[in-house]
Amino acid sequence: MTKKLILAALSACVFATPLSAQDAPDIELWRLDCGIIQLSDAAPFSDTHLWDGDERTLTDSCYLIRHGDQHMLWDTGLPSALKGTSATQWVFTLSVERTITEQLADLGLTPEDIDFVGISHYHNDHIGQASEFAHAKLLIGRGDAEAVASGAMEETRAQLAPWLAEGAEGEVTRIGMDHDVFQDGSVVIKGMPGHTPGHSTLLVRLPETGDVMLTGDLYHFEEQVENKGIPVFNTNRADTLASFHRFDQMAENLGATVIIQHDPRHIDRLPAFPESAK
Numbered sequence: 001m002t003k004k005l006i007l008a009a010l011s012a013c014v015f016a017t018p019l020s021a022q023d024a025p026d027i028e029l030w031r032l033d034c035g036i037i038q039l040s041d042a043a044p045f046s047d048t049h050l051w052d053g054d055e056r057t058l059t060d061s062c063y064l065i066r067h068g069d070q071h072m073l074w075d076t077g078l079p080s081a082l083k084g085t086s087a088t089q090w091v092f093t094l095s096v097e098r099t100i101t102e103q104l105a106d107l108g109l110t111p112e113d114i115d116f117v118g119i120s121h122y123h124n125d126h127i128g129q130a131s132e133f134a135h136a137k138l139l140i141g142r143g144d145a146e147a148v149a150s151g152a153m154e155e156t157r158a159q160l161a162p163w164l165a166e167g168a169e170g171e172v173t174r175i176g177m178d179h180d181v182f183q184d185g186s187v188v189i190k191g192m193p194g195h196t197p198g199h200s201t202l203l204v205r206l207p208e209t210g211d212v213m214l215t216g217d218l219y220h221f222e223e224q225v226e227n228k229g230i231p232v233f234n235t236n237r238a239d240t241l242a243s244f245h246r247f248d249q250m251a252e253n254l255g256a257t258v259i260i261q262h263d264p265r266h267i268d269r270l271p272a273f274p275e276s277a278k
């Protein structure tokens, strides 16, 4: 290569223009209301007795992402059957005001428009409406998929049966740790085990709003970020602490907007439905 050509190549690198707005992925993020969880006693949310006897209200949020002409749900909330009623299990009283399908209709979408269902973990308040999108591809942490397939959780197994039951035909990706959903870095599932064996969080890199990190149930409420409170029902305490560390560092390095999915105080960190964050 001649000196002139080398210089030309170097200057092309140095002065390479950044991606134009037209090249940036076309993405929107909506917060959906996927239920309410009343806690008669928050004691189970700390294995060091941080909240014994406290009553709390948790929101149950799930999320819709449009990437070009493709759509992804992140978590599917409590079961539709809870609409117009409520159920009490242990310290939890669960209810649903509107189903995901009803909220999709407000946006002119039907369940068939959903291409991917990503779930943070296998608990009932995150997979409750999953089977209504059985044609979509399921994205699930491998550790969770294996736990469900082992048959330990009857209710969970039914909701995920279209993908995880023996002989099921639903398309599924079992994620080892991280997974770049659209292969352009814009929507990335980040493995953060500990709450469950395959628990995951989601990074959404929006063109205008910036980076948004959805916690799954790594954290349930804001106080946990400071006091590192760990629920008694987490499957691995050490993994949870390691995941707190990874999540907090990532959020700080990216300057991301953190949304704790169950904390009602975080609802207004995204526009009110049907508005979206862009």
Ligand SMILES: [Zn+2]
Pocket: 123, 125, 126, 217, 262
């Ligand atoms: Zn939850």
